[in-house]
Amino acid sequence: xxxxxxxxxxxxxxxxxxxxxxxxxxxxxxxxxxxxxxxxxxxxxxxxxxxxxxxxxxxxxxxxxxxxxxxxxxxxxxxxxxxxxxxxxxxxxxxxxxxxxxxxxxxxxxxxxxxxxxxxxxxxxxxxxxxxxxxxxxxxxxxxxxxxxxxxxxxxxxxxxxxxxxxxxxxxxxxxxxxxxxxxxxxxxxxxxxxxxxxxxxxxxxxxxxxxxxxxxxxxxxxxxxxxxxxxxxxxxxxxxxxxxxxxxxxxxxxxxxxxxxxxxxxxxxxxxxxxxxxxxxxxxxxxxxxxxxxxxxxxxxxxxxxxxxxxxxxxxxxxxxxxxxxxxxxxxxxxxxxxxxxxxxxxxxxxxxxxxxxxxxxxxxxxxxxxxxxxxxxxxxxxxxxxxxxxxxxxxxxxxxxxxxxxxxxxxxxx
Amino acid sequence: xxxxxxxxxxxxxxxxxxxxxxxxxxxxxxxxxxxxxxxxxxxxxxxxxxxxxxxxxxxxxxxxxxxxxxxxxxxxxxxxxxxxxxxxxxxxxxxxxxxxxxxxxxxxxxxxxxxxxxxxxxxxxxxxxxxxxxxxxxxxxxxxxxxxxxxxxxxxxxxxxxxxxxxxxxxxxxxxxxxxxxxxxxxxxxxxxxxxxxxxxxxxxxxxxxxxxxxxxxxxxxxxxxxxxxxxxxxxxxxxxxxxxxxxxxxxxxxxxxxxxxxxxxxxxxxxxxxxxxxxxxxxxxxxxxxxxxxxxxxxxxxxxxxxxxxxxxxxxxxxxxxxxxxxxxxxxxxxxxxxxxxxxxxxxxxxxxxxxxxxxxxxxxxxxxxxxxxxxxxxxxxxxxxxxxxxxxxxxxxxxxxxxxxxxxxxxxxx
Numbered sequence: 054x055x056x057x058x059x060x061x062x063x064x065x066x067x068x069x070x071x072x073x074x075x076x077x078x079x080x081x082x083x084x085x086x087x088x089x090x091x092x093x094x095x096x097x098x099x100x101x102x103x104x105x106x107x108x109x110x111x112x113x114x115x116x117x118x119x120x121x122x123x124x125x126x127x128x129x130x131x132x133x134x135x136x137x138x139x140x141x142x143x144x145x146x147x148x149x150x151x152x153x154x155x156x157x158x159x160x161x162x163x164x165x166x167x168x169x170x171x172x173x174x175x176x177x178x179x180x181x182x183x184x185x186x187x188x189x190x191x192x193x194x195x196x197x198x199x200x201x202x203x204x205x206x207x208x209x210x211x212x213x214x215x216x217x218x219x220x221x222x223x224x225x226x227x228x229x230x231x232x233x234x235x236x237x238x239x240x241x242x243x244x245x246x247x248x249x250x251x252x253x254x255x256x257x258x259x260x261x262x263x264x265x266x267x268x269x270x271x272x273x274x275x276x277x278x279x280x281x282x283x284x285x286x287x288x289x290x291x292x293x294x295x296x297x298x299x300x301x302x303x304x305x306x307x308x309x310x311x312x313x314x315x316x317x318x319x320x321x322x323x324x325x326x327x328x329x330x331x332x333x334x335x336x337x338x339x340x341x342x343x344x345x346x347x348x349x350x351x352x353x354x355x356x357x358x359x360x361x362x363x364x365x366x367x368x369x370x371x372x373x374x375x376x377x378x379x380x381x382x383x384x385x386x387x388x389x390x391x392x393x394x395x396x397x398x399x400x401x402x403x404x405x406x407x408x409x410x411x412x413x414x415x416x417x418x419x420x421x422x423x424x425x426x427x428x429x430x431x432x433x434x435x436x437x438x439x440x441x442x443x444x445x446x447x448x449x450x451x452x453x454x455x456x457x458x459x460x461x462x463x464x465x466x467x468x469x
Numbered sequence: 470x471x472x473x474x475x476x477x478x479x480x481x482x483x484x485x486x487x488x489x490x491x492x493x494x495x496x497x498x499x500x501x502x503x504x505x506x507x508x509x510x511x512x513x514x515x516x517x518x519x520x521x522x523x524x525x526x527x528x529x530x531x532x533x534x535x536x537x538x539x540x541x542x543x544x545x546x547x548x549x550x551x552x553x554x555x556x557x558x559x560x561x562x563x564x565x566x567x568x569x570x571x572x573x574x575x576x577x578x579x580x581x582x583x584x585x586x587x588x589x590x591x592x593x594x595x596x597x598x599x600x601x602x603x604x605x606x607x608x609x610x611x612x613x614x615x616x617x618x619x620x621x622x623x624x625x626x627x628x629x630x631x632x633x634x635x636x637x638x639x640x641x642x643x644x645x646x647x648x649x650x651x652x653x654x655x656x657x658x659x660x661x662x663x664x665x666x667x668x669x670x671x672x673x674x675x676x677x678x679x680x681x682x683x684x685x686x687x688x689x690x691x692x693x694x695x696x697x698x699x700x701x702x703x704x705x706x707x708x709x710x711x712x713x714x715x716x717x718x719x720x721x722x723x724x725x726x727x728x729x730x731x732x733x734x735x736x737x738x739x740x741x742x743x744x745x746x747x748x749x750x751x752x753x754x755x756x757x758x759x760x761x762x763x764x765x766x767x768x769x770x771x772x773x774x775x776x777x778x779x780x781x782x783x784x785x786x787x788x789x790x791x792x793x794x795x796x797x798x799x800x801x802x803x804x805x806x807x808x809x810x811x812x813x814x815x816x817x818x819x820x821x822x823x824x825x826x827x828x829x830x831x832x833x834x835x836x837x838x839x840x841x842x843x844x845x846x847x848x849x850x851x852x853x854x855x856x857x858x859x860x861x862x863x864x865x866x867x868x869x870x871x872x873x874x875x876x877x878x879x880x881x882x883x884x885x
Contacts, residue, residue, distance in 0.1 A: 075684025076650045080742060081600040081622070087745035115551045123555075123757075124547040131540040135531045139539075139725030169585070169751035176750045184497040202749050206497070234492045268491025309555030311756030326496060329503035333618050334592045334750065335585035340727030341539075342755050 086204050093197035093428035101422050106456040108423045111246065111276070111306065111396045112447040117364040118309045119349065122356060126348040130341070138344035144331045146316070146338060150347040154302070154316050160293050164320070166327055167338045169313040171276045171303035175239075176202050178299045178317065181326045182237050182270045183208050190228070190238040192220060194429035194437035196246045196274065199239055211235055212432030215245055217390065219252030222259045229267045237270045243287065244277040244395025247429050247442040251284075251393065257291040264297035271298040276306050279361055281394035282369035296320035304346060306396065307361060312342050368396060371445040371453060376400075378454045379443075382461025396446035399426075402439050406469035409438055415466060419459040502620050509613035509844035517838050522872040524839040527662065527692070527722065527812045528863040533780040534725045535765065538772060542764040546757070554760035560747045562732070562754060566763040570718070570732050576709050580736070582743055583754045585729040587692045587719035591655075592618050594715045594733065597742045598653050598686045599624050606644070606654040608636060610845035610853035612662045612690065615655055627651055628848030631661055633806065635668030638675045645683045653686045659703065660693040660811025663845050663858040667700075667809065673707040680713035687714040692722050695777055697810035698785035712736035720762060722812065723777060728758050784812060787861040787869060792816075794870045795859075798877025812862035815842075818855050822885035825854055831882060835875040 079085075092098070101107065130138045145151065146167025155162040168174040183189055183206040191199065193212035200210065211233055214221040220240045238260070242252040252260070264271050273292050292298040303315030319327060331337065350357045375398055376389050387400035402409055413425045426440035445453055495501075508514070517523065546554045561567065562583025571578040584590040599605055599622040607615065609628035616626065627649055630637040636656045654676075658668040668676070680687050689708050708714040719731030735743060747753065766773045791814055792805050803816035818825055829841045842856035861869055 073645075073682060074650075075682065076652050078652070078684050079600065081596065081598070083601075084597055084742040084746060087742070087749060089741075089745075110557070112556065115555065118552055118555045120547045120552040120555060124544045127543040127547075128540045131536045131543075136534055136536040136725070137727070139531065139534045139536060139727040140528065141526070141726040169755070173751035180497065181500055182497070184495065185499075205749050229489075234490075236492050236494070266489060266491065268494050309552070309757075310557040311553075311555040311760075313751055313753070313755040313757075325505075326500040326503070329505075330500060333503060333621050335589035335729055337729070339585070339729040339755050339758050341725075341729075342758060344727075 083205070086207050088201070088204065090201070093424060099417065099422060101417060102420045105417070105420045105422050106448060106452050106459070108421065108443045108445065108448065108456055110444055110446075112444065113306050113309065113364065113396070114367060114447045117360065117367050119356070119360050122349055123308070123345060126345045126352060129352065130344045130348050138341045140340060142337050142340040142343070144328045144337045147340065147343040147347055149351060150343050151316075153347065153350050158289070158293065158302070158318060160318055163324070164318050166317050166319055166324070166331075167343060168303075168315045168317060169335070169338050170305050170310070170315040171274065171301055172198065172202065173313075174301035174303070174315050174317040175199060175272065175274060176205065177327050177330055178272045178301065179203060179206055179208075179237070180330055181323050182272070182299070184236060187236040188234065190225060190233070190235040190269070191431045192240050192245070193431040193435050194247055194426070195239070195431040196241060197428055199274070200431060210431055212430075212434070213238070214434060215240075215248045215250065217250050219245060219250045219256060220260065222256045222263070225260070226263055229263060234267065235269045237272055238264065239272045239274065241274045242289075243275055244280065244392065244397070246277070246395070247397055247399050247424070247426070247437070247440070249390055249392050249395065249397060249399045251287055254287050254291070257287070261291045261295045261298060265295060269297070273298055273300045275300060276303050277395035278302070279307050280365060280368055280396065282365040282372070283391075284393040293318060296322055299323065307357075307364065308346065308349070312346065314338060314342050314346055365394075368394075368446065371448070371450065372398060374450045375443060375445045375453045375457060378457035379460065382457040383464045386461075386464050396444050398443040398445060399440050400443065401436065402441070404469060407464070407467045409441070412463060412467060415463040416460050419463045421456045421459040421463075499621070502623050504617070504620065506617070509840060515833065515838060517833060518836045521833070521836045521838050522864060522868050522875070524837065524859045524861065524864065524872055526860055526862075528860065529722050529725065529780065529812070530783060530863045533776065533783050535772070535776050538765055539724070539761055542761045542768060545768065546760045546764050554757045556756060558753050558756040558759070560744045560753045563756065563759040563763055565767060566759050567732075569763065569766050574705070574709065574718070574734060576734055579740070580734050582733050582735055582740070583759060584719075584731045584733060585751070585754050586721050586726070586731040587690065587717055588614065588618065589729075590717035590719070590731050590733040591615060591688065591690060592621065593743050593746055594688045594717065595619060595622055595624075595653070596746055597739050598688070598715070600652060603652040604650065606641060606649070606651040606685070607847045608656050608661070609847040609851050610663055610842070611655070611847040612657060613844055615690070616847060626847055628846075628850070629654070630850060631656075631664045631666065633666050635661060635666045635672060636676065638672045638679070641676070642679055645679060650683065651685045653688055654680065655688045655690065657690045658705075658708075659691055660696065660808065660813070662693070662811070663813060663815050663840070663842070663853070663856070665806055665808050665811065665813060665815045667703055670703050670707070673703070673705075677707045677711045677714060681711060685713070689714055689716045691716060692719050693811035694718070695723050696781060696784060696812065698781040698788070699807075700809040709734060712738055715739065723773075723780065724762065724765075728762065730754060730758050730762055781810075784810075784862065787864070787866065788814060790866045791859060791861045791869045791873060794873035795876070798873040799880045802877075802880050812860050814859040814861060815856050816859065817852065818857070820885060823880070823883045825857070828879060828883060831879040832876050835879045837872045837875040837879070
């Protein structure tokens with residue numbers, strides 16, 4: 054027989070302190086495994102001066118984001134009868150956007166799934182591929198937020214060195230021959246974050262061959278690929294030809310992080326699982342944002358490349374300005390490789406007597422903020438801590454020169 | 470000593486068939502637990518006629534979504550210097566949007582976290598609260614997609630009846646006194662999906678009291694709350710006053726599902742975990758969409774209520790039209806409660822001789838599609854299978870009358 058609410062009240066009121074054993078509330082293991090930011094992304098490490106110049110993030114410059122063109126595309130999209138851009142759509146993404154990306158990438162449209170930006174693609178790939186507790190091979194040094202994403206699967210990591218030629222595929226092969234059996238490998242093949250390097254075509258093919266032989270999935274994180282401003286593009290064909298690679302792309306660095314729009318190029322065998330995961334989260338990416346970007350890139354077929362060319366020219370200039378300014382502000386202090394694309398410089402301190410941690414603090418005191426190299430190792434055996442990650446994306450030439458001058462003063466003042 | 474790529478090639482080529490035990494690729498348990506849609510949402514069940522009238526989803530009518538106002542807001546937002554709407558923002562959401570929602574809901578802005586729509590809020594709540602394998606109390610009948618979302622936590626379910634007065638809180642109390650210890654309870658307090666009912670204030674208070682006493686978290690899913698078109702709003706204050714309730718809100722039914730924008734009202738104790746989860750997925754909701762909606766609702770302070778009033782008037786008319794048309798097309802066939810809000814009618818077939826499954830098939834053949842009641846039970850003891858869930862959101866009065874006429878013909882043709 055059902056109790057009435059009055060009965061329950063009586064029950065509780067009669068003995069409000071009666072002992073009931075409540076549910077033993079503990080944090081679910083999933084969230085308990087998610088650590089607070091340490092190092093990279095830890096705001097508590099920073100106390101920037103009010104006039105600080107920040108070379109911190111891979112942030113595209115507002116001047117090369119097509120704001121007015123996006124506004125115009127929005128007006129066109131929202132004037133369509135029945136406003137389909139305001140309605141539900143499919144987990145896979147809008148067909149016209151998937152088709153445009155597929156044509157650009159040279160893959161079948163069915164393999165494109167739209168995401169809320171690059172990191173979202175990584176997160177879906179990890180959840181679709183990595184069993185809890187699995188071993189995952191990762192870049193060393195590595196984009197630190199990927200390691201934080203891996204906490205979703207409580208994965209163990211196997212660091213693989215990244216050098217001037219990108220991931221050390223031969224070293225990975227040694228590890229595999231030695232018995233390591235990762236379920237996935239994470240790398241940034243183009244304009245590595247933080248190490249600047251690009252993985253050559255032969256190594257891409259070899260990496261795929263190893264993945265197929267040893268049964269792991271390559272998660273190729275490629276946010277900067279379209280921002281090559283010198284040298285020749287290295288093909289992604291080896292990745293697209295294999296069902297052992299998930300390539301993660303995004304409009305973040307080209308049209309703006311605030312859109313939260315990206316995609317994955319997915320082997321068919323993962324498609325249903327990623328869609329199933331998506332349908333347990335937010336269902337699909339904003340129909341409106343997808344429709345705006347689809348209208349932007351298809352409404353004027355040359356526009357996206359014009360946006361890219363403008364951005365590439367800007368970042369090439371800024372990379373050159375920053376590299377030159379560093380050399381003149383602190384002659385001989387750094388080994389500097391000229392980047393061929395992307396948004397980061399990864400100079401190496403030459404003088405072993407300089408403590409890079411102290412330098413970062415002193416640089417902050419002179420008004421320049423950057424990511425210390427020590428935030429990036431995924432294991433031992435890298436000299437990442439001797440490097441600085443300097444972003445030149447969203448500061449103009451004058452500010453980059455001023456930042457270099459401040460850094461130069463901090464270096465000059467280091468004890469040695 | 471590092472191998473070169475040539476060495477690896479030689480190695481593989483020399484013995485291409487050599488036995489290596491690859492990683493034993495299996496689907497991660499997380500994704501293996503995600504079932505394909507069955508019943509609700511299973512497109513394979515449907516073979517609609519080309520001229521079918523679909524009363525399937527809780528879809529807002531395009532005529533009451535503020536498309537042109539959103540376009541104007543976008544133009545204003547994207548003309549701001551530096552285009553902040555195209556840049557990264559914080560996991561919590563844009564301050565101006567959080568503040569506006571907080572003021573409207575009467576809670577502190579810190580408790581508002583922006584999501585990609587209501588379902589995303591449910592997904593985050595489940596992951597933050599429910600340990601794998603936990604017991605979760607749920608509405609019976611229930612919004613079926615919530616059960617699919619629960620698969621993320623492989624939870625067991627405890628069905629609690631929902632009647633004309635919403636969730637049967639007294640029955641829940643019995644289960645708890647009997648020893649059931651759910652970690653969470655899921656319910657739709659306003660304009661229940663599918664059962665139309667509204668949970669009275671006293672039951673809301675009692676539910677919260679039980680949650681606090683027995684240590685579970687109420688996940689209150691409230692997408693339809695703003696669409697009340699008759700009767701008095703029931704307060705959400707009991708939910709907001711407790712740290713044992715996560716209330717899930719959304720702009721989906723008011724400004725458009727395609728935005729993918731919603732929020733959760735979160736007790737402080739869950740805040741860091743939800744932010745940590747978010748930072749492992751897509752980081753934050755689209756800055757652009759947030760900025761557009763913030764501009765829409767704050768740029769013209771009366772606009773949102775005007776949008777709501779237009780929508781409420783439309784849905785009130787449509788609910789009335791559909792209820793009346795059903796009664797005249799099939800006199801006496803249904804018990805019909807007039808809804809006070811939301812987008813669904815949940816009529817009950819009176820004649821026990823009518824097989825509702827066969828009726829749904831015959832209705833489809835006459836050109837009307839709806840969700841059969843049998844898709845909604847979360848356990849035994851409900852007569853949901855005798856009901857039909859009819860959405861009146863996105864069909865005009867003429868089409869609703871035609872749909873009712875077709876359904877009437879299907880009913881008339883049933884054997885009895």
